Amino acid sequence: MVVGRPFLTVEQIQRKVKELADVISNDYEGKDLLAVGILKGAFVFFSDLVRMIRTPLMVDFLIASSYLRGDSTGDVKLHYDIRQEIADKDILLVEDIVDTGITLNCIRERVLMKGPRSLRICTFLDKTERREVQVPLDYIGFSIPNEFVVGYGLDYDNKFRNLPYISVFKKTT
Numbered sequence: 001m002v003v004g005r006p007f008l009t010v011e012q013i014q015r016k017v018k019e020l021a022d023v024i025s026n027d028y029e030g031k032d033l034l035a036v037g038i039l040k041g042a043f044v045f046f047s048d049l050v051r052m053i054r055t056p057l058m059v060d061f062l063i064a065s066s067y068l069r070g071d072s073t074g075d076v077k078l079h080y081d082i083r084q085e086i087a088d089k090d091i092l093l094v095e096d097i098v099d100t101g102i103t104l105n106c107i108r109e110r111v112l113m114k115g116p117r118s119l120r121i122c123t124f125l126d127k128t129e130r131r132e133v134q135v136p137l138d139y140i141g142f143s144i145p146n147e148f149v150v151g152y153g154l155d156y157d158n159k160f161r162n163l164p165y166i167s168v169f170k171k172t173t
């Protein structure tokens, strides 16, 4: 297995997170923002993003999984759900990457069933080519080609999440 040179550098990532945070700060002025990080992959992006948002907010998390060793199973499991009452909240779901859209679509439908005041989605990466289910994305960091990427929270077999940049991952065997 090989992790190559940065595909997105630390500087590019930081600039983009700031841009997204600025737009989100303006859009959520005066609202009751509950930012929900989708774990595990979004943990790095989420913590960078919320620290740059200037409007008051609360945080919560969801743990969902649909991937096994880099291959999509299409089988979405929710291991941990939002704990707070969300009827009076403006929810922002924060995801690392949207690929087929299956995971996020399933999460979105479950959250909508609880009747939040509003629901928007922010994803750091978007692999549009691979989309199978259309999910409305309100804030997108980078649209990327159909490559398997690791780093900045994203893993292969639970490794490489701690890389500070994003790299394309290749299997050599």
Ligand code: 5GP
Residues within 6 Å of the ligand: 041, 066, 067, 072, 095, 096, 097, 098, 099, 100, 101, 102, 103, 104, 147, 148, 149, 150, 154, 155, 156
């Ligand atoms: P989807 O349901 O949209 O096909 O898959 C979304 C999930 O698959 C993401 O939250 C992420 O965990 C995983 N995933 C999709 N593409 C990649 C990728 O290029 N790299 C990594 N590390 N995970 C990915």
